[in-house]
Amino acid sequence: xxxxxxxxxxxxxxxxxxxxxxxxxxxxxxxxxxxxxxxxxxxxxxxxxxxxxxxxxxxxxxxxxxxxxxxxxxxxxxxxxxxxxxxxxxxxxxxxxxxxxxxxxxxxxxxxxxxxxxxxxxxxxxxxxxxxxxxxxxxxxxxxxxxxxxxxxxxxxxxxxxxxxxxxxxxxxxxxxxxxxxxxxxxxxxxxxxxxxxxxxxxxxxxxxxxxxxxxxxxxxxxxxxxxxxxxxxxxxxxxxxxxxxxxxxxxxxxxxxxx
Numbered sequence: 001x002x003x004x005x006x007x008x009x010x011x012x013x014x015x016x017x018x019x020x021x022x023x024x025x026x027x028x029x030x031x032x033x034x035x036x037x038x039x040x041x042x043x044x045x046x047x048x049x050x051x052x053x054x055x056x057x058x059x060x061x062x063x064x065x066x067x068x069x070x071x072x073x074x075x076x077x078x079x080x081x082x083x084x085x086x087x088x089x090x091x092x093x094x095x096x097x098x099x100x101x102x103x104x105x106x107x108x109x110x111x112x113x114x115x116x117x118x119x120x121x122x123x124x125x126x127x128x129x130x131x132x133x134x135x136x137x138x139x140x141x142x143x144x145x146x147x148x149x150x151x152x153x154x155x156x157x158x159x160x161x162x163x164x165x166x167x168x169x170x171x172x173x174x175x176x177x178x179x180x181x182x183x184x185x186x187x188x189x190x191x192x193x194x195x196x197x198x199x200x201x202x203x204x205x206x207x208x209x210x211x212x213x214x215x216x217x218x219x220x221x222x223x224x225x226x227x228x229x230x231x232x233x234x235x236x237x238x239x240x241x242x243x244x245x246x247x248x249x250x251x252x253x254x255x256x257x258x259x260x
Contacts, residue, residue, distance in 0.1 A: 021135070021213045025212075038138070038141040047149050054098065057157075058095070061094050061164075065161075066165030092248070094161060096196050098157050099153045100200070108236055116218040143209055144208075147208065151201055154196060195251045203243070215228060215232070
């Protein structure tokens with residue numbers, strides 16, 4: 001007789017394997033030799049497929065936030081705080097989320113498809129037979145590349161989003177440039193930028209690990225790689241919002257708002 005199972009056992013098993021892969025990646029980081037060539041190639045590839053879409057998404061994101069907050073602050077008579085509210089919303093929340101979505105949707109799906117195709121061609125098994133660790137040789141450079149590109153893209157999204165929000169607030173809503181910048185300087189602080197970059201770094205790690213896990217464990221059958229790509233994107237999105245909530249809660253508890 002087969003061992004009894006309980007509902008959700010498959011999900012718990014998959015979660016455990018994903019967590020184990022994340023630990024394996026962390027353990028393999030200091031190992032030598034470091035695959036510098038693979039790392040540079042993956043950085044260039046991920047950046048090439050994400051820079052333009054990220055920039056195009058950042059402009060309307062910043063504009064929508066500025067327009068919505070500008071309308072809200074006018075209703076409650078707090079127009080002088082439009083700049084601070086818009087910039088803080090873009091830097092702390094919108095920028096790392098947009099970056100992670102593009103990293104997972106474009107870069108992560110490509111990583112998953114590449115590793116999945118290697119898996120079904122038995123290249124991964126051949127590497128293990130030869131004594132080469134697929135995690136150290138293939139996964140670590142891709143995860144580090146996703147983390148580095150995510151941090152750099154986050155900075156670009158922050159700049160583009162803030163410029164877009166400033167432009168739309170001043171031009172379309174008749175805001176005052178001086179008041180916009182003054183409120184930003186009064187309420188914003190350097191840790192707001194640091195938490196944004198930390199979020200991008202963590203989100204890049206999650207996107208790389210999830211994509212690598214699904215690529216190394218594709219479902220059987222001819223549609224396995226395609227299904228694995230879809231699953232990696234969905235799982236990354238779910239983890240993204242959960243981790244974003246946790247990091248934001250911790251940040252707001254640890255770092256006091258400016259002026260308090």
